[in-house]
Amino acid sequence: MPCQARLLETMDPLFVALNLFRRRKFEECVDVCTELLQKNPYDQSAWHLKMRALTEQVYVDEVEVDEEGIAEMMMDDNVIASVSRPGTSLKTPGTGQGAPSAGVRPMSQSGRPLSGFVRPGTQSGRPGTMEQAIRTPRTAHTARPVTSASGRFVRLGTASMLSTPDGPFINLARLNFAKYAAKPNLAKALFEYIFHHENDVRNALELASLATQACQFKDWWWKVQLGKCYYRLGLYRDAEKQFKSALVQQPMVDTYLYLCKVYVRLDQPLTAVEVFQQGLEKFPGETTLQTGIARVYEAMNDMSNAVKCYKDVLKHDSTHIEALACIASHHFYTDQPEIALRYYRRLLQMGVYSAELFNNLGLCCFYAQQYDMTLQSFERALSLSDNDLITADIWYNIGQVAMGIGDTGLAQQCFRLVLSANNDHAEGYNNLGVLELRKGHVDQARAFFQAAQGLAPHMFEAHYNFGALADQVGDLQSSYNAIKKSVEAYPDHADSKDLLMQLKKHFSVL
Amino acid sequence: MQSDKTLFKEVLPKEGLLYEEDQLSVILCKPKILPLKSVTLEKLEKMQKDAQNKVKEQEMESLGQSESDEQKMNDVIQNSNERFEGIS
Numbered sequence: 001m002p003c004q005a006r007l008l009e010t011m012d013p014l015f016v017a018l019n020l021f022r023r024r025k026f027e028e029c030v031d032v033c034t035e036l037l038q039k040n041p042y043d044q045s046a047w048h049l050k051m052r053a054l055t056e057q058v059y060v061d062e063v064e065v066d067e068e069g070i071a072e073m074m075m076d077d078n079v080i081a082s083v084s085r086p087g088t089s090l091k092t093p094g095t096g097q098g099a100p101s102a103g104v105r106p107m108s109q110s111g112r113p114l115s116g117f118v119r120p121g122t123q124s125g126r127p128g129t130m131e132q133a134i135r136t137p138r139t140a141h142t143a144r145p146v147t148s149a150s151g152r153f154v155r156l157g158t159a160s161m162l163s164t165p166d167g168p169f170i171n172l173a174r175l176n177f178a179k180y181a182a183k184p185n186l187a188k189a190l191f192e193y194i195f196h197h198e199n200d201v202r203n204a205l206e207l208a209s210l211a212t213q214a215c216q217f218k219d220w221w222w223k224v225q226l227g228k229c230y231y232r233l234g235l236y237r238d239a240e241k242q243f244k245s246a247l248v249q250q251p252m253v254d255t256y257l258y259l260c261k262v263y264v265r266l267d268q269p270l271t272a273v274e275v276f277q278q279g280l281e282k283f284p285g286e287t288t289l290q291t292g293i294a295r296v297y298e299a300m301n302d303m304s305n306a307v308k309c310y311k312d313v314l315k316h317d318s319t320h321i322e323a324l325a326c327i328a329s330h331h332f333y334t335d336q337p338e339i340a341l342r343y344y345r346r347l348l349q350m351g352v353y354s355a356e357l358f359n360n361l362g363l364c365c366f367y368a369q370q371y372d373m374t375l376q377s378f379e380r381a382l383s384l385s386d387n388d389l390i391t392a393d394i395w396y397n398i399g400q401v402a403m404g405i406g407d408t409g410l411a412q413q414c415f416r417l418v419l420s421a422n423n424d425h426a427e428g429y430n431n432l433g434v435l436e437l438r439k440g441h442v443d444q445a446r447a448f449f450q451a452a453q454g455l456a457p458h459m460f461e462a463h464y465n466f467g468a469l470a471d472q473v474g475d476l477q478s479s480y481n482a483i484k485k486s487v488e489a490y491p492d493h494a495d496s497k498d499l500l501m502q503l504k505k506h507f508s509v510l
Numbered sequence: 511m512q513s514d515k516t517l518f519k520e521v522l523p524k525e526g527l528l529y530e531e532d533q534l535s536v537i538l539c540k541p542k543i544l545p546l547k548s549v550t551l552e553k554l555e556k557m558q559k560d561a562q563n564k565v566k567e568q569e570m571e572s573l574g575q576s577e578s579d580e581q582k583m584n585d586v587i588q589n590s591n592e593r594f595e596g597i598s
Binding site: 060061103321322328340347354359390393397433461464465468471472 | 534535536537538539540541542543544545546547548550551553554557
């Protein structure tokens, strides 16, 4: 180490910084640049490099980022039709074809059918009520931001500022944007710094609009950045215009993806698919575009098309994790656990090594009757899990396995563990209720069903169970209310419909 | 044999319907395949965790240092910031 330190001292510090940057040691790179800037505050190359290093530390691919705040979700005035025709909106899942029914495929916490893969955007969904929107977590750890402008980005921004004791690196308020906009090399790095590191979209927008004027609207890159800023600010039509204009100048895969993001946000999935297909004409076989189409279909709950698209993706890139995971989960919920097992095994071979994967392997093994591997997989999953929510889900699935082999004692213990790990696990409450009812503890069962109902209003099982139980003990009014909610959540559930009819008949006789 | 037959006469109902009461059974929730996390999501979560840890560390440091009035003020501001973040 001292040898290396001596070596570094003899080298040109800027070269050292560049080298550190190339090796992605950004913090050290920033330190070297800071020293350089202390010696000479007007050193443009050090300034530029420090900006880039700071940006890289917090850089997240903007294509993937899609966070909707409560305000955007509930007070959305961009959507064209509030009551859309079936198959043209992302808001009402369940209108598509080919997807397993709600009776087979569980819902995520936001009330959308469970997918095989989560991205920053997938968790958002569109909950129906404000209450549900507030309750739905984004990644589990934190609550949903009020608007995306106050969300994770701002928090990351403030955190990065806190960690530098002598204030922010660049004081944006004192920056003369017009001067920097004229220098294309500096301006681009400065823009990325402002956009990603400071998360100051308004200043970024100002810089971008000055820069695009400075180059006489000839640089498509600035147009895309303008579009990104408009998108973040919620000005979707302006963003659309910028992206389209950029595409005329220079077709790029990224720009197609951004444009489609705009359409998805505007709740126009069919237009998004069309744009993706235009992109595919320019860039045949581009997997990101194909994945985009598949995601849109999946969001519309049109699983047969989604799986077809994911299979196309796999033809071009046989190691595409998202495609493999989604196809696998689709097979699992369409009664083909053996095939799902093959896909998940393929993922394991590729080096995916996570608690979720082992959990899925365990489930597939159990339902494909390969009992020897089942519990081992779950054990591995539990040891890999570093997150209470995942641990809860794994225990829940072990409980399912225990129910499958008829060991209700083990099942009960598992479901208890679920609740100790995650107190808001609605499915856990429901299943515990069922077990209590089997033992004849009616009051406890009712309490569990009620808890499940409150936690997951989109889950028909809890409503139905509560309704059926209330019906048996003669509390017809509560039964009616619960069953009505159950039918709302899952209109094709035969037992719920029967019970509702029965109750209606009963009330009309009175 | 003949007498046995006369003893037990089979009875077939000619009228009426056969009833069987349908018992409603409660249902379990279904097994849950866990979705895999995308790289971006993992990165975001890691970044958030790191940021939180950094803030906590700084708070601990500032608590450990001498408690001048200015320090106290900073603590108050940071605490209120944190609380605000918790709400949002």
